[in-house]
Amino acid sequence: MAERNLYMRKLLNHPARFADFYNGTVFGGRQVLRPEQLSDVPNEQGIVILDKDGKKRVVERRRDIIKKASFGAYFILAAEENQDTIHYGMPVRNMMYDALDYTEQMECLKQAHKSRGDVLDGGGFLSGITREDRLMPVVSLILYHGSKPWDGPRSLYDMLGLDASAKETLALKQVLPDYRINLIDASNIEHPELFCTSLQHVFSMLKYNTDKQKFYGYAKQHQKDLLDMDDDSMLAMLTLLGEQKRLLKILETSSNDTKEGTDVCIAIDELINDGKIEGKIEGKIEGEHRLATLMDRLFKDGRVEDARLAASSPSARKILYKEYGLSED
Numbered sequence: 238m239a240e241r242n243l244y245m246r247k248l249l250n251h252p253a254r255f256a257d258f259y260n261g262t263v264f265g266g267r268q269v270l271r272p273e274q275l276s277d278v279p280n281e282q283g284i285v286i287l288d289k290d291g292k293k294r295v296v297e298r299r300r301d302i303i304k305k306a307s308f309g310a311y312f313i314l315a316a317e318e319n320q321d322t323i324h325y326g327m328p329v330r331n332m333m334y335d336a337l338d339y340t341e342q343m344e345c346l347k348q349a350h351k352s353r354g355d356v357l358d359g360g361g362f363l364s365g366i367t368r369e370d371r372l373m374p375v376v377s378l379i380l381y382h383g384s385k386p387w388d389g390p391r392s393l394y395d396m397l398g399l400d401a402s403a404k405e406t407l408a409l410k411q412v413l414p415d416y417r418i419n420l421i422d423a424s425n426i427e428h429p430e431l432f433c434t435s436l437q438h439v440f441s442m443l444k445y446n447t448d449k450q451k452f453y454g455y456a457k458q459h460q461k462d463l464l465d466m467d468d469d470s471m472l473a474m475l476t477l478l479g480e481q482k483r484l485l486k487i488l489e490t491s492s493n494d495t496k497e498g499t500d501v502c503i504a505i506d507e508l509i510n511d512g513k514i515e516g517k518i519e520g521k522i523e524g525e526h527r528l529a530t531l532m533d534r535l536f537k538d539g540r541v542e543d544a545r546l547a548a549s550s551p552s553a554r555k556i557l558y559k560e561y562g563l564s565e566d
Contacts, residue, residue: 305373442455
């Protein structure tokens, strides 16, 4: 969905979180990439090709996020793509993205030689570059945050109809290059503690989203960190969790040390999952449902600070209930 992808782009486009994303996934938690090493580059690529009829056709693609990363004497292009639905052609799609990035680098080298008036011959004349020219590596990570387990291909070989038992297949693979995608499943990151920014809490809450006890336990243990998250992180986390009622558990119940508080939250989950909440529930659960509804509306209106205030201040909550027509009759 467009809303989810928008929040994820805003979350990861921040230099500190982008560097943290690469450090936590590519470098195993080691602080290799620093925010100050990153610089923005154009995220649109395109080439002009001739179709089978000889007509020119423009092929354009737009990256979600791509940054130039400096590693001292060399650079890489670090890209991130958000995917909330399974794409059964992802290896080919991402291969085209990477190929366009390399093609763009080739064009920049050609233009640099032309602007300097360099005279190239032999292989240089044909390619427009010299033997000494080098391209920056392109590293693309795909962050999948859909609700269903990924059952799509993870490499080009997965998409090909090769018979693994055939004798000629092994020989073909010696000359047929594969292309593997770097897929990260946001809901199944094994070690979210490897991340140092708010990504640690976002990925942890997603990991425990299907385990109520661990979910509430994590929210309780990290209550202050969750409350202090910036708006982009909070909105992305709530959108990925899929239900704004979760905010109630994160912001309010996490501060309740009694077993009753946890039991009420579990009861709300079970009632909603069973389709039994109809606005007529009495007592404490009714109050929790009203607050969850308020939180949902506040976040849809982008009122993150008011949502935090509503979770911690009964008087502010009362005013907001009245504003949204949720006051008790």
